[in-house]
Amino acid sequence: MNSFESVTPEDIGRASQSFFSDRANVVAKNAVTAKGVRAVARVPERAAQNTTVFDVEVKAGGRTDQKRSGRCWMFASLNTMRMRTIERFGLKDFELSQAYPLFWDKLEKSNWFFENIIDTVDQPVSGRLVSFLLTDPVSDGGQWDMFKALVKKYGVVPKEAMPESASSSNTRDLDGYLTRFLRATAHRLRSSYEAGADVAELRVAKKDAMAKVYAMLVTCLGEPPARFDVRLRDKDDKLALAGSFTPQEFYQQAVGLNLDDYVSLISAPTADKPFGRTYTVSRLGNVVEAGGVRYLNLPPEALKQAAIRQLKAGLPVWFGCDVDQSFIQEEGIMDLDALAIDQLFGFEVMGGFDKAARLDYGESLMTHAMVLEGVNLSEEGRPTLWKVENSWGKDHAKDGFDTLADTWFDEYVYQVVVDRAHLEPADAEAFDSIEPIVLEPWDPMGALAR
Known part of the structure; x- marks a missing residue:
């Protein structure tokens, strides 16, 4: 290996002299140390172009708030579903329980984790795969296919049937103690294998551990209802739906969405992911019998057109993106030109690599799921600005919604979920017929679940 070169006092002196000889640097220093980078880099003319009126818009219910949890993918999924209930029964507003799928997701992810630990007992704990499995075994994150698996198995319930708790609104302690228990159990399973136990014996131990996981979840979140009473009133205060339902019965009666009609499209232009092919991420999932995830990789324009048709x-x-990139959070503006970062620092910071390189070099990945509920179109019918339903409460940004510039969509939107009826016929055929390429567990297209 070549010898490393240290930073010398002469290097520091030259850098300091160069910096302070430029008046713009001094002004930038004074402003940023007082107000912060994004506040100073904000471009007011660009921010003023964000509108609250859209050519195509789906009217949503009241804004939801995931609070101090990573359940954006659940909130986005439930927000797309509840609109069907609102329209079907003419309701003023309606919200599905987010604590309910959280409970079952933690339970299923625990089982998924144990099964993966059992499957890798002969691999070194210091190896990349086992180390990765142990890193964050039961995070709040997830993917559309994982949510679909939960709904198919467990249904949904109104928020009143399983309201928020302290541990669902702030999952830090629940995640921390559950993760500790899962890792300790993984240690016991691997130690038993090293002592001569076979897979059948490990699964007996796993069953005991899963009973303890269930107990921890009930302690923190309460027990999910097996049956509950419902009385929904419409805008005229007339009874629109009443009765006793299981979660599966309520889903069919109140939502009625055919989950298998909805498919995941991604747009990742890296060399290992040719467009027109399907992909899955190794060891990414929650419900064992449902399998993992499945994506079709297409150019951004294909994702946009499918979203517009829907x-x-x-x-x-439903869509997944890298939310914090070029984002003015207080105003809810996602726009490549809303922050003049390069001008502030005086050299290229935001440039230097394209979308593919950002993925390859760890600069970008999917971090947040939200809902597209509107779009503005040019005279030629091309999208210019998108309306986004977030899950950060009604006090966030513009009464709880954000705006997303179409150029930002090109660079930082990685996934949309649409009814297959809105796909081009060739794309629908490709999604169904092509055997998926298996990506590594740590691929950025699986990051939303972490």
Whole structure:
């Protein structure tokens, strides 16, 4: 290995002299140390172009708030579903329980983790795969296919049937103690294998551990209802739906969405992911019998057109993105030109690599899921600005919604979930017929679940 070179006092002196000889640097220093980078880099003219009026818009219910949890993918999924209930029964507003799928997701992820630990007992704990499995075994994150698996198995319930708790609104302690228990159990399973136990014996131990996981979840979140009573009133205060339901019965009666009609499209232009092919991420999932995830990789324009067709059909669109990039959070603006970062520092910071390189070099990945509920179109019918339903409460940004510039979509939107009816016929065929390429567990297209 070549010898490393240290930073010398002469290097520091030259850098300091160069910096303070430029008046703009001094002004930038004074402003940023007082107000912060984004506040100073904000471009007011660009921020002023964000509108609250959209050509195509799906009317949503009241804004939801995931609070101090990483349940954005659940909130986005439930927000797309509840709109069907609102429209079907003419309700003023309606919210599905987010604590309910959280409970079952933690339970299923625990089982998924144990099964993966048992499957890798002969691999070194210091190896990359086992180390990765141990890093964050039961995070709040997830993917659309994982949510679909939960709904198919457990249904949904109104928020009143399983309201928020302290541990669902702030999952830090629940995640921390559950993760500790899972890692300790993994240690016991691997130690038993080293002592001569076979897989059948490990699964007996796993069953005992899963009973303890269930007990911890009930302690923190309460027990999910097996049956509950419902009385929904419409805008005129007339009874629109009443009765006793299981979660599966309520889903069919109140939501009625055919989950298998909805498919995940991604747009990742890296060399290992040719467009037109399907992909899955190794060891990514929650419900064992449902399998993992499945994506079709297409150029951004294909994702946009499918989303526009679904919005025009009166339905919102679930999407995944890298939310913090070029984002003015207080105003809810996602726009490549809203922050003049390069001008502030005086050299290229935001440039230097394209979308593919950002993925390859760890600069970008999916971090947040939200809902597209509107779009503005040019005279030629091309999208210019998107309306986004977030899950950070009504006090966030513009009454709880954000705006997303179409150029930002190109760079930082990585996934949309749409009804297959809105796909081009060739894309729908490709999604169904092509055997998926298996990506590594740590691939950025699986990051939303972490």
